[in-house]
Amino acid sequence: MVSLIFWNCRAFLSIVCVFPNFNHLFVDLRIYEHIYGNVERKDLNFQKVIEENFGHKKLVELIMMVHEQNITVANAKQVMMKIIDGDERLPNEIAEEQGFIGGTFTSEEVTSAVMKALDDPVNAKVIAKIIKGNERPVMSLVGTVMKAINRRGDPVVIKKMLVERIAEIKNSGKFVAPAGSDAEE
Numbered sequence: 001m002v003s004l005i006f007w008n009c010r011a012f013l014s015i016v017c018v019f020p021n022f023n024h025l026f027v028d029l030r031i032y033e034h035i036y037g038n039v040e041r042k043d044l045n046f047q048k049v050i051e052e053n054f055g056h057k058k059l060v061e062l063i064m065m066v067h068e069q070n071i072t073v074a075n076a077k078q079v080m081m082k083i084i085d086g087d088e089r090l091p092n093e094i095a096e097e098q099g100f101i102g103g104t105f106t107s108e109e110v111t112s113a114v115m116k117a118l119d120d121p122v123n124a125k126v127i128a129k130i131i132k133g134n135e136r137p138v139m140s141l142v143g144t145v146m147k148a149i150n151r152r153g154d155p156v157v158i159k160k161m162l163v164e165r166i167a168e169i170k171n172s173g174k175f176v177a178p179a180g181s182d183a184e185e
Helices: 009-016 024-041 046-067 073-084 091-098 104-119 121-131 138-148 155-172
Strands: none
Touching: 024 046, 024 073, 046 073, 046 091, 073 091, 104 121, 104 138, 104 155, 121 138, 121 155, 138 155
16 A cells, blocks of 8 residues: 655654653654654655655654653664664664663673773773762763773663762772872872
């Protein structure tokens, strides 16, 4: 059966408006604009990508994953890119494989990478700054961990893990700031 729906912003919004308690204006237009912008950048036919690559089921599943906070908006965009590029799996399967939602292997891999980043002497000055109360440098550690796991993880979760582990280090009193760092007492 040939789809007679012409996909435009109004048709897109009509799908997401069926969700109760959902901030339609915030999420749906961003998703629409992201899909449309990336399809245009790749010089693809928007109508064809929506009908053949997404369809109602994938689109609704992806929106619900974001709405239910099973996946961050940033990671949803990466899932969208995979679908735009022709990945035929459902968004949940793509997100699971990418480590955006908790698979046990990914969790172990991320935990290991977090521990390695915190144990690496190269990061001692950054950790010292964080212990002294400046949380901004934690993002450099997030980048280190993301690089170690080939970007297969959720940066929000990684940041939370790093902050929690650094708080444990601080509370244990075992951390010694490296010589010459701003964080020395």
